[in-house]
Amino acid sequence: MKELIPFHISQIEPYVPGLPIEEIKRKYGLKKVVKLASNENPLGPSRLAVEAIRKSLDSINRYPIDDGYYLKKALSEKLDFPMEQIILGGGSTDLIKMIARAFLDRDDKAIISETSFLMYRLAICEVNGKEAIIKVPLKNYTYDLESFLNSLTPEVKLIFIANPNNPTGTMIRKKELDEFISKIPDNIIIVLDEAYKEYITDPDFPDGTNYIKKGKKVIVLRTFSKIYGLAGLRVGYGISSEEIIDGLKRTKTPFNLPRVSHDGALGALEDEEHVKKSLKLNTQQREFLSKELKKLGLEVIPSVTNFIMVKSPKPAKEFAFELMKKGVIVRPLDAFEAPEHIRITVGTEEDNLFLLEKLKEIL
Numbered sequence: 005m006k007e008l009i010p011f012h013i014s015q016i017e018p019y020v021p022g023l024p025i026e027e028i029k030r031k032y033g034l035k036k037v038v039k040l041a042s043n044e045n046p047l048g049p050s051r052l053a054v055e056a057i058r059k060s061l062d063s064i065n066r067y068p069i070d071d072g073y074y075l076k077k078a079l080s081e082k083l084d085f086p087m088e089q090i091i092l093g094g095g096s097t098d099l100i101k102m103i104a105r106a107f108l109d110r111d112d113k114a115i116i117s118e119t120s121f122l123m124y125r126l127a128i129c130e131v132n133g134k135e136a137i138i139k140v141p142l143k144n145y146t147y148d149l150e151s152f153l154n155s156l157t158p159e160v161k162l163i164f165i166a167n168p169n170n171p172t173g174t175m176i177r178k179k180e181l182d183e184f185i186s187k188i189p190d191n192i193i194i195v196l197d198e199a200y201k202e203y204i205t206d207p208d209f210p211d212g213t214n215y216i217k218k219g220k221k222v223i224v225l226r227t228f229s230k231i232y233g234l235a236g237l238r239v240g241y242g243i244s245s246e247e248i249i250d251g252l253k254r255t256k257t258p259f260n261l262p263r264v265s266h267d268g269a270l271g272a273l274e275d276e277e278h279v280k281k282s283l284k285l286n287t288q289q290r291e292f293l294s295k296e297l298k299k300l301g302l303e304v305i306p307s308v309t310n311f312i313m314v315k316s317p318k319p320a321k322e323f324a325f326e327l328m329k330k331g332v333i334v335r336p337l338d339a340f341e342a343p344e345h346i347r348i349t350v351g352t353e354e355d356n357l358f359l360l361e362k363l364k365e366i367l
């Protein structure tokens with residue numbers, strides 16, 4: 005008899021979410037819990053987004069706006085790409101899955117990096133099983149593009165790159181990425197996942213959309229979950245050539261972007277002040293927190309994002325659990341293949357001081 009779950013699906017490790025904050029408070033008898041585990045915007049959503057969502061509520065008897073028309077139009081103007089070269093998803097996570105489904109043929113493989121965003125391997129596995137994943141180690145906490153080149157085989161169809169990378173917080177510089185992309189054969193699609201792009205102030209960061217303009221087979225992924233503060237609405241977008249977007253439209257679930265999410269994202273896009281304020285806070289607090297963590301004797305990986313990878317003084321799961329019992333939720337990185345590290349999202353000044361106080365108690 006056939007197994008109920010196909011073998012390649014049984015190889016997927018289901019995503020394990022953390023307990024809700026209210027449950028943690030109840031379980032450990034805590035008054036205050038600070039969550040620094042999911043790289044969310046600690047300032048909250050933009051007020052313009054919240055207003056737009058409120059207005060949107062009166063129309064939720066209707067299906068979502070066809071194909072996210074107005075959001076795509078606004079993005080098209082902002083990014084200077086025709087609407088036909090943009091696609092919307094339920095977070096960039098949804099787009100990553102759409103990409104694997106659209107472009108991996110039966111025996112195709114994909115290259116990813118070790119210690120990077122988990123969704124790439126889940127998406128590849130869902131289509132072609134674990135055997136379709138070619139995994140390259142990091143070098144010095146950064147993507148090792150030379151090893152990517154050495155791993156190319158005729159079966160490779162997709163390359164996933166998180167720039168900057170989660171959970172290390174490091175980025176690939178322009179010259180290196182230019183050279184890499186120029187060496188990739190034209191039958192391979194490179195996904196540049198830029199979920200944290202808006203946090204970067206270094207002028208040497210390569211904006212992936214320039215490769216699309218030059219005709220490279222690149223898909224750039226961006227999201228409203230990070231600096232725009234809308235993780236709970238699930239809105240992401242992809243930019244690529246018309247041909248590639250046409251392929252993606254074929255694996256897109258119709259109406260994948262709820263009305264409130266569409267309208268909220270439009271509001272957030274207009275609120276440039278909120279983005280500026282979020283960037284300023286993050287840059288200041290990242291410097292402050294990195295310095296203070298080092299003062300506590302912790303090894304900190306220099307970050308260009310809104311989170312910091314830290315070497316854990318004891319097994320990361322145990323350390324994160326101790327912090328949770330004191331009211332701070334951070335991410336142990338065992339699922340990211342870094343069991344000796346934790347990842348801390350940069351919070352507000354108050355959040356970060358609370359974390360430092362609890363760290364001092366433990367260390």
Ligand SMILES: Cc1ncc(COP(=O)(O)O)c(C=O)c1O
Pocket residue numbers: 042043094095096097098121166168169170197199226227228229235238239240
């Ligand atoms: C590198 C990277 N890409 C994509 C995402 C997913 O974002 P979204 O909320 O848009 O699905 C994350 C979220 O943590 C991420 O770290």
